[in-house]
Amino acid sequence: MKTILVWNEYEHERVHDEVRKVYPQGIHEALADPLRKCGDFTVRTATRLDEEQGLSDANLKGVDAVVWWGHVRHHEVRDELADKVVKLVRETGMGFLPVHSAHMSKPFTRLMGTTGRIGGWREDGEPEHIEVKAPNHPIARGIPAKFSIPQTEMYREPFDIPEPETLIFCSKWDKGEVFRSGCAFTCDKGRVFYWRPGHETYHIFDQDENFRKILVNGVRWVTRMT
Numbered sequence: 001m002k003t004i005l006v007w008n009e010y011e012h013e014r015v016h017d018e019v020r021k022v023y024p025q026g027i028h029e030a031l032a033d034p035l036r037k038c039g040d041f042t043v044r045t046a047t048r049l050d051e052e053q054g055l056s057d058a059n060l061k062g063v064d065a066v067v068w069w070g071h072v073r074h075h076e077v078r079d080e081l082a083d084k085v086v087k088l089v090r091e092t093g094m095g096f097l098p099v100h101s102a103h104m105s106k107p108f109t110r111l112m113g114t115t116g117r118i119g120g121w122r123e124d125g126e127p128e129h130i131e132v133k134a135p136n137h138p139i140a141r142g143i144p145a146k147f148s149i150p151q152t153e154m155y156r157e158p159f160d161i162p163e164p165e166t167l168i169f170c171s172k173w174d175k176g177e178v179f180r181s182g183c184a185f186t187c188d189k190g191r192v193f194y195w196r197p198g199h200e201t202y203h204i205f206d207q208d209e210n211f212r213k214i215l216v217n218g219v220r221w222v223t224r225m226t
């Protein structure tokens with residue numbers, strides 16, 4: 001059984017009542033839930049508030065992939081801890097799966113060698129329309145060719161990342177923006193899957209079945225089960 005560590009900066013849910021109402025157990029628990037339910041993984045969670053920001057050697061021991069959520073505290077993650085995650089990916093083949101606003105997290109930008117910046121965003125709860133661009137990729141298994149998430153935050157290009165090894169999902173909004181939402185990479189020995197949807201004030205991580213299926217598929221892929 002593969003072991004997964006779900007890491008959360010754990011800021012919004014502690015300090016904002018409106019986020020705590022959406023994710024009362026914390027975003028880490030919402031992300032851990034479908035991974036636990038699928039039965040393929042041993043899942044543990046850690047947060048920035050834990051000892052060594054949740055990234056101690058003991059916490060990372062035997063971990064096959066890290067799922068990472070961060071948003072407003074990226075800069076507080078200590079450099080040596082971010083580098084430790086990067087090294088585990090590159091040198092030992094640990095998987096890494098940054099979700100949504102983790103596009104600016106230290107481990108992701110260091111793995112990519114780019115800023116991870118996006119062209120813009122809009123927090124207005126408009127629907128996101130997602131198209132599968134690589135239907136034969138294992139992460140797209142069982143996913144409809146097109147689907148929508150009813151309430152999202154918009155991200156638009158340009159997204160400062162290297163050309164993905166595989167672009168699996170692309171998103172569009174009704175006002176015309178587009179974004180590369182599901183991007184797969186190989187970084188030396190490790191696999192990385194960036195998965196965009198989600199936001200701390202919308203019920204996506206806990207309620208959107210396509211989001212959750214793709215999260216599970218993504219973790220299977222970054223841990224080389226598929």
Ligand code: ZN
Pocket residue numbers: 100101153198199200
């Ligand atoms: Zn957001």
